[in-house]
Amino acid sequence: MAFFGNFISIPIQNLLELLSSRSGVLKAEDYFKTYRLTVSEGRLVALELDGRPKQVQAAELLLLNLLDAGDSIFEFSTVPELGAGDQTRYGVALQDSSGNGLLLLMLAMGLAKVQDDLEHRASELPPPDTVYIFAQPQSQPFKPLEGSLKAFWEASCQILEWGVSPREISVYSDYPLRSVQLCVLELLGRGLLQEKPRENSSEQIQNLGDLVSFDGIDLI
Numbered sequence: 001m002a003f004f005g006n007f008i009s010i011p012i013q014n015l016l017e018l019l020s021s022r023s024g025v026l027k028a029e030d031y032f033k034t035y036r037l038t039v040s041e042g043r044l045v046a047l048e049l050d051g052r053p054k055q056v057q058a059a060e061l062l063l064l065n066l067l068d069a070g071d072s073i074f075e076f077s078t079v080p081e082l083g084a085g086d087q088t089r090y091g092v093a094l095q096d097s098s099g100n101g102l103l104l105l106m107l108a109m110g111l112a113k114v115q116d117d118l119e120h121r122a123s124e125l126p127p128p129d130t131v132y133i134f135a136q137p138q139s140q141p142f143k144p145l146e147g148s149l150k151a152f153w154e155a156s157c158q159i160l161e162w163g164v165s166p167r168e169i170s171v172y173s174d175y176p177l178r179s180v181q182l183c184v185l186e187l188l189g190r191g192l193l194q195e196k197p198r199e200n201s202s203e204q205i206q207n208l209g210d211l212v213s214f215d216g217i218d219l220i
Contacts, residue, residue: 002078004075006072007028007066012069013111014108016108016111017105020104022039022042023040024076025037025076027076028066028069035047036051042103043103044056044103055151058152059107061175061183064111064179065176125178125181128177132163134193135191149186152175153183153187156173166184
């Protein structure tokens with residue numbers, strides 16, 4: 001069985017709640033990307049953007065653009081129950097190490113929280129073209145990173161070592177710019193990043209392209 005619609009008739013949060021007890025594959029698109037969510041008994045167990053596998057833990061950041069997708073369409077097709085490590089049918093391992101995946105109800109709440117944070121902290125978001133780099137080591141331990149922020153940190157630390165702007169991360173990765181800005185803001189507040197003056201913008205971007213392939217390191 002399958003059904004389809006658009007995000008005007010059913011916003012993404014409502015759609016996730018509707019699928020909270022189902023198994024199947026949700027295909028959706030915004031105006032730029034195609035999303036494929038594999039769901040098993042109401043849990044997100046695999047996530048792909050434009051055919052590339054991504055960490056399910058980062059879903060609330062990666063799916064942010066679907067909040068504003070408007071008349072973009074989605075389609076959900078039911079499939080038999082899925083299990084962790086199932087690669088044969090979908091071409092990508094189900095990524096949650098516990099085999100349980102991410103509850104769609106929790107994902108819907110996470111999206112709502114990110115949207116609320118963006119609305120209330122809009123004036124605090126770092127400029128998109130300011131370059132950030134690792135902060136000097138702190139003498140005191142920092143609060144452990146969790147969930148989507150941890151996934152962002154682990155995947156982007158290789159390029160942050162050289163200095164990079166939120167816009168560059170967004171351009172070369174699958175993160176919406178607003179998600180990147182929100183993560184950078186949080187990491188600045190925790191003392192893990194600091195601003196770095198940009199000496200040569202074109203040279204910086206060229207060096208970034210030479211040093212690292214975003215697909216190669218799988219930036220979430």
